[in-house]
Amino acid sequence: MKEIRLVHYVNQFFGGVGGEDQAGTAPMLRAGPVGPGRALEQAMGPGARIVATMICGDNFFAERRDEAMAQVREWLAAEQPDVVVAGPAFSSGRYGLACAGVCEAAAGLGLPVIAGLYPENPGVEMARKLAYVVGTGENASSMRAAMARIAPLAGALGRGEDPGSPEAGGYLPRGIRRNVFADQTAAERAVAQLLAKLRGEPFETEIPLPQYDRVTPPAPIELGKALVALSSEAGIVPRGNPDRIESVRATRWRRYTMAGGVSPDVYQTVHGGFNNDPINADPLRAVPLDAARASAGAGGIGRLHEEFWSFCGAMMPIAQSEKTGRELAVDLKQAGVQAVILTAT
Amino acid sequence: MRSLELATFPVRDLRLGDVTAYDRRTAVLTVDAGEVRRMVLCDPRLAGLDVDVARPGDPLRIVNVLDVVEPREKVSGTGGVFPGILSPPTLTGAGVTHRLAGAAVVATGVFPGSGDNLLRQENCTVDMSGPGAAYSPFSQTCNLVLSYHLAPGSANAEYDQSLRQATLAVARYLAAATRDQAPAESATYALGPVDPDLPGIAYICEVPTFGLLFRSLFYGMDLQNSLPTCVHPNELMDGAVVGADYHYAGQRTITYFLQNSPVAEELYRGHGVTHRFCGVIVAGHFMRDVDKVRGAEQSARVAEMLGARGTIVTACAGGNALIDALYAGRSCERLKIKSAVVLVEMANEAGDDPGLPDFTAENDLLISVGNREQLVDLPRVERVLGGAKLLGTDTGSVGPMRLPVREILGANNEQGGWRLTARAY
Numbered sequence: 001m002k003e004i005r006l007v008h009y010v011n012q013f014f015g016g017v018g019g020e021d022q023a024g025t026a027p028m029l030r031a032g033p034v035g036p037g038r039a040l041e042q043a044m045g046p047g048a049r050i051v052a053t054m055i056c057g058d059n060f061f062a063e064r065r066d067e068a069m070a071q072v073r074e075w076l077a078a079e080q081p082d083v084v085v086a087g088p089a090f091s092s093g094r095y096g097l098a099c100a101g102v103c104e105a106a107a108g109l110g111l112p113v114i115a116g117l118y119p120e121n122p123g124v125e126m127a128r129k130l131a132y133v134v135g136t137g138e139n140a141s142s143m144r145a146a147m148a149r150i151a152p153l154a155g156a157l158g159r160g161e162d163p164g165s166p167e168a169g170g171y172l173p174r175g176i177r178r179n180v181f182a183d184q185t186a187a188e189r190a191v192a193q194l195l196a197k198l199r200g201e202p203f204e205t206e207i208p209l210p211q212y213d214r215v216t217p218p219a220p221i222e223l224g225k226a227l228v229a230l231s232s233e234a235g236i237v238p239r240g241n242p243d244r245i246e247s248v249r250a251t252r253w254r255r256y257t258m259a260g261g262v263s264p265d266v267y268q269t270v271h272g273g274f275n276n277d278p279i280n281a282d283p284l285r286a287v288p289l290d291a292a293r294a295s296a297g298a299g300g301i302g303r304l305h306e307e308f309w310s311f312c313g314a315m316m317p318i319a320q321s322e323k324t325g326r327e328l329a330v331d332l333k334q335a336g337v338q339a340v341i342l343t344a345t
Numbered sequence: 346m347r348s349l350e351l352a353t354f355p356v357r358d359l360r361l362g363d364v365t366a367y368d369r370r371t372a373v374l375t376v377d378a379g380e381v382r383r384m385v386l387c388d389p390r391l392a393g394l395d396v397d398v399a400r401p402g403d404p405l406r407i408v409n410v411l412d413v414v415e416p417r418e419k420v421s422g423t424g425g426v427f428p429g430i431l432s433p434p435t436l437t438g439a440g441v442t443h444r445l446a447g448a449a450v451v452a453t454g455v456f457p458g459s460g461d462n463l464l465r466q467e468n469c470t471v472d473m474s475g476p477g478a479a480y481s482p483f484s485q486t487c488n489l490v491l492s493y494h495l496a497p498g499s500a501n502a503e504y505d506q507s508l509r510q511a512t513l514a515v516a517r518y519l520a521a522a523t524r525d526q527a528p529a530e531s532a533t534y535a536l537g538p539v540d541p542d543l544p545g546i547a548y549i550c551e552v553p554t555f556g557l558l559f560r561s562l563f564y565g566m567d568l569q570n571s572l573p574t575c576v577h578p579n580e581l582m583d584g585a586v587v588g589a590d591y592h593y594a595g596q597r598t599i600t601y602f603l604q605n606s607p608v609a610e611e612l613y614r615g616h617g618v619t620h621r622f623c624g625v626i627v628a629g630h631f632m633r634d635v636d637k638v639r640g641a642e643q644s645a646r647v648a649e650m651l652g653a654r655g656t657i658v659t660a661c662a663g664g665n666a667l668i669d670a671l672y673a674g675r676s677c678e679r680l681k682i683k684s685a686v687v688l689v690e691m692a693n694e695a696g697d698d699p700g701l702p703d704f705t706a707e708n709d710l711l712i713s714v715g716n717r718e719q720l721v722d723l724p725r726v727e728r729v730l731g732g733a734k735l736l737g738t739d740t741g742s743v744g745p746m747r748l749p750v751r752e753i754l755g756a757n758n759e760q761g762g763w764r765l766t767a768r769a770y
Contacts, residue, residue, distance in 0.1 A: 129697060166770060173769040177696040179715045179750065180768050181479065186687050187607030187761030190657050190712045191546075194685040195619050197710055198544045198655045206713040206766060207690065209704050235462075247462040272462040273664050274632055275556045315664060315691060317698040 004048035004158035007081040008037040009072070009102045011095045015055030023094075025057030027071040036143055040085060043151035048158060052079055054102070061098035068098070073105045081111065082158040086131075088116025088146045089123065091138045096123030103131035112157035116146045119172060132163065132171040226338040228296075229305040230258070231328065233344040234279060234286035235271030235312030245312055247272035253311035253324055255331070262287045262308075273314035274345055286343055305337055313344065348535040349579040350441045352420070352528035354520075356448035359398050359487035367445070367522045369529070374448055374519065376489055381515055385491070390507040393494035397730050399451070400487050403473040405728040407490055408735065408742040410469040410754050411452045412588050413483055413601040414512055416445040418520035419583065426520075427513045427584040429565025438579030443523045449486040449601060450519065452512040453731030454493035456501050456558065456591070464556045468736045468752040469594035470723070477723040480756040482763050483601075490730045491515060502557055505589060509562075513587070513600075534579050536624070539617040547623040547653035548608050549573070549644045549677075550760075551670050552586060552598055553661045554629030559592045561603075561661075563627060573628035573644040575651065578609040586627055590661075595717050595750050595757035596689045598661045607761035608657050608687075623651040630661070630669035641672035645680050653682050660688040660759045663717065667691075668703045678707040689757045690716040690767050694749070700767070714758060715765035717751035 012018055012025045014035045033041050033050040041050050054075055061068045076084065084106040086099035099115040100123040106113035107130035115127045119135045127133050132153055136146040149170040156163045163169035165180075182189060189206075196203040236256070237245050243254050247270045260266060267283040269276050279286050287308050296304045309328055313321070332340055355372050362375035378396035385394045399407055419425045422440010425432025456466045471481045471488075478484035491512060495504055552561035554569040561568065563586050576585060581603055590598045609625060616622040628644050631637045648656050656677045660670035667688050677684040686708055690700030696716050725744045735742050750756040755763050 165768065175697055176770045177690060177692050177700060177716050177767040178770045179719045179765055182764045182766045185607055185761055185764055186712050186714050186758070186766070187611045187657075189766075190608065190659075190685045190687050190761060191611040191615065193710055193712065194546065194655050194657060194683065195615070197683045197685070198546075198620070203710055205709055205711045206768075207688075207701065207711040208769075209706065209708075270462055275463060276461055277556075317693040319693075319698060 001047060004083065004155065005081045006048055006050045006154060006158065007052050007054065007076060007079050007084050008033065008040065008050050009054045009084070009086040009099065010035055010037070011098060012055060012057040015053065017055060023057045023059035025055070026060055027054060027056040027068055029054055029075055036147065039143065039147045040151060043147045044155055048155060051081060056098060058094035058098060061101060062094050065101060069101050069105050072102055073109065076106055076109055076111060083154050084111050084113040085150060085154055086113065086115040088136045088143065089121060090136055090140060090142070091118040091121055093122050096121035097126065099123050100126035103127040107131060114150055114154055114157065116150055124172065128172055128174050132157070132169065134170060135172050221338055223301050223339060224299050225302040227303050227305060227336055228292070228301040228339045228341065229309060229332055229335070229337040230287050230289065230292060231309035231340050231342050232286045233311055233313040235269045235314065236267050236283055236286050236310045237270055238266060239268050241270050245270055247312065248315040249320070250312040250316060251320060253309065253328060255307040255309055257307050258287070258289050259306050262289045271312050271314050271345060286345065288343065292341065305335065346535050346537060347439050347577050347579055348533055349438050349582060350531055350533045351582060352441060352443045352531045353446045354443060354523045354526070355529055356445050356487050359400065359448055359489060361396065361398060365519065365522050367526065369526050374445060374487070376519065384514060384518060385511045388507050388511060390496050390499045390503055391493055391511060392496035395492040397490040397492070398488065399473050399490050399730060401473060401485055404726055405473050405730060406726045406742065406744070407451060407453060407471040407488070407730045408469070409453045409455050409731040410471055410594065411454055411508060411591055412512060413599050413754070414450045414516040415601050415604050416448055416450060416516045416519035417584065417604060418443050418517050418524065420524060424583065426517055427587060430510065430562070430587065431513055431517060434564040437583040437585055438577050442583055443520050443528065445520050445523065447486055448519065449483060449488050450512055450516045451483065451488045451490045452493065452508060453490060454495065454508055455732060455736065456504060464558050466558055466591040466736060467593050469597070469754050470748070470752055471754050472723060472726065475724050475726070477721065477753060480721060480750055480753040480765065482755045482758065489519070492731050505557065509587065509589060513584070534582065534613060536577070536616065536622055539621045543617070543619070543621045544654040545621045545623040545652040546612055546655040546657065547626060547648040547651050548612055549626045549628055549648065549656050549658040549673050550606070550608070551628045551630055551659060551661045551666060551673070553590045553666065560589050561598055562587050562589055568627070568629035571629055573626050573640060573647060575647050576625050576627055578606065578613065578622070578625050581606050581609060581625060592662060593717065593751040594754045595752065596662055596759050597754065598760065599755060599758070602758060602760040602762045608659060612657070620655070623653050628673065630666040632665070637669045637672050640669060641676040644673045645676035645682065648677060648682055649680050656682055656684045658684055658686040659761055660686065663689055663691045664702050667701060671703050671705055671708055675705045675707040685710040685712055687712040687714065687759055687761055689714050689759055692716045692718055694718050694720055696767070713766045714763065715750065715756065716767045717757045718749050720747050721750055721753065722747050
């Protein structure tokens with residue numbers, strides 16, 4: 001069987017350069033294992049070898065991150081290892097963030113990578129989607145246990161195998177949902193779990209509640225003097241959809257004029273999340289030009305922008321929503337808009 | 346007390362032959378395709394019908410599936426199967442009903458393009474063998490596949506009615522072959538009195554009410570804009586609610602799983618042992634938030650009045666309808682009725698996007714039927730039933746092809762009938 005070639009990353013302390021006084025050390029490459037790399041090689045057995053060890057001072061990585069990462073990328077591209085291991089950094093914040101940087105560099109080159117981190121290390125959040133993060137203890141006294149968990153995972157990844165579930169592979173969940181077949185049907189699981197819940201016994205949800213960003217609204221403005229825009233999520237487009245805005249999972253948005261009104265002769269919806277008939281009959285229910293004009297006439301709002309910002313939110317992944325939201329906000333700002341009325345469906 | 350004897354006639358094989366008959370000794374169902382064609386084609390909206398058999402393990406793929414129905418026939422007692430469609434809309438769920446277990450009538454067809462972005466037919470495949478078979482519960486049944494060809498000139502509402510009428514009539518006709526025979530096994534279903542200390546559990550069964558091609562019928566009636574209503578689980582067994590849902594295949598509300606409601610079955614199993622099964626609440630969903638809240642409150646109110654201390658809520662469809670299901674769970678929890686909500690995840694292909702459109706802290710028990718966007722590779726097959734091309738494309742349906750699981754019938758069944766789920770990786 002082919003030997004697994006591994007590149008290891010450690011900081012100046014574990015690399016034997018020195019302590020805090022040496023934290024500014026520039027990246028250096030050593031052949032073979034260094035410090036904890038020897039324990040890792042031992043734990044992996046005869047089928048694997050650390051071909052090189054990258055060492056960098058924690059302060060250097062934190063302060064000159066781009067430079068450090070470019071160097072790491074260059075070395076990894078030259079070595080082309082089967083798998084990369086960073087750390088373990090335990091609970092050390094700067095070292096953890098450096099490990100996350102190594103993960104980003106390796107993942108960018110398509111190399112499988114493992115970081116050993118204490119679950120509360122700030123590096124975990126940055127690394128876990130790119131790498132396999134193995135949870136460790138808080139400090140180096142748990143080195144042996146950490147290497148015992150990293151070694152089999154590195155072996156599997158080095159051989160190009162699927163490491164399996166987080167429990168089986170010994171890594172922290174990566175925030176990825178993957179389909180699997182359960183032993184029981186959804187109905188059987190639902191009833192069993194509900195009975196446990198009714199008895200006051202432990203039960204486990206199959207979908208944990210995610211934590212979304214909370215947006216703090218800015219300070220109020222004087223609306224009677226403001227330039228206000230309308231923006232709708234309802235997928236309103238000129239009839240025939242000339243810009244080919246997608247009905248679901250949309251990637252495009254547009255500004256359209258309201259100079260000639262928002263009439264059903266001119267506009268329609270392409271939204272794939274609701275029965276289109278009511279809005280096709282009266283697109284004003286999605287883009288409330290009539291109400292906005294009345295308000296502008298009565299002094300409720302200063303001026304109304306003559307275009308509306310249109311997008312389609314049906315089944316849009318969060319990452320795409322964030323991108324669309326950022327683009328809309330920038331464009332609205334550039335148009336001098338001070339307030340926006342955002343209608344959703 | 347409403348009591349239904351459900352007589353089971355297992356089907357181990359299905360063949361086409363000269364006479365429609367069920368052989369009790371061999372458990373073989375023989376179907377006279379000519380008679381089926383005559384029954385169906387007396388409707389002028391239906392121009393042609395192909396009748397085929399698809400058995401577990403067969404090297405074939407069924408595409409453009411509309412609905413699946415288990416053959417059932419009412420043998421004694423008042424009312425009939427599929428009330429409001431094949432029989433008057435009078436109360437059903439009592440007497441004796443025969444079922445051909447392990448057999449299914451699978452309807453395929455293509456509606457003329459509706460032009461709507463939501464109210465339209467979506468791709469729907471069932472692989473009887475190979476890696477795709479594991480994703481569909483209907484790779485496990487002996488299927489009589491009815492591939493309809495529509496006569497031009499009618500509206501989709503009319504075709505929908507004709508296709509449903511024909512498919513349900515064929516299902517009833519097949520089960521009628523057992524009419525004078527004794528079943529292999531028989532079970533009597535009734536919600537009899539139990540130890541009053543056992544907690545009551547109600548089943549809130551959400552069904553689609555988006556509109557034509559994406560809805561369901563209650564005693565033949567469209568539930569759009571109706572408040573949630575209470576039914577006896579035995580009524581479901583007699584086909585009181587049927588699917589008219591041709592949207593995403595994975596999460597589709599399928600008549601087969603309304604007749605064989607996996608949740609009702611499970612709640613019946615433990616009735617008098619671990620809990621008291623209080624009844625079923627059939628709930629449509631709504632478009633506006635204020636209506637969703639009102640509908641959810643009504644579901645919870647009915648559950649409370651049935652004496653429930655727990656509810657299972659099953660969602661239908663994704664997005665919009667998931668919010669109604671989550672609201673129903675929340676409304677129950679606020680009444681101190683503990684609840685579990687069964688629903689589909691709509692993450693992206695990679696699975697690294699949150700899969701639900703709404704989260705309410707009260708819903709602390711969610712049961713996942715999987716991420717509908719994850720891709721599956723289906724190989725080339727020898728034979729395809731239901732159409733040479735995938736809906737609205739030039740892609741040949743023989744494959745090989747890569748599909749999101751939502752295009753496989755029953756893969757993400759929110760009625761609870763299948764085993765797919767998603768886990769954190």
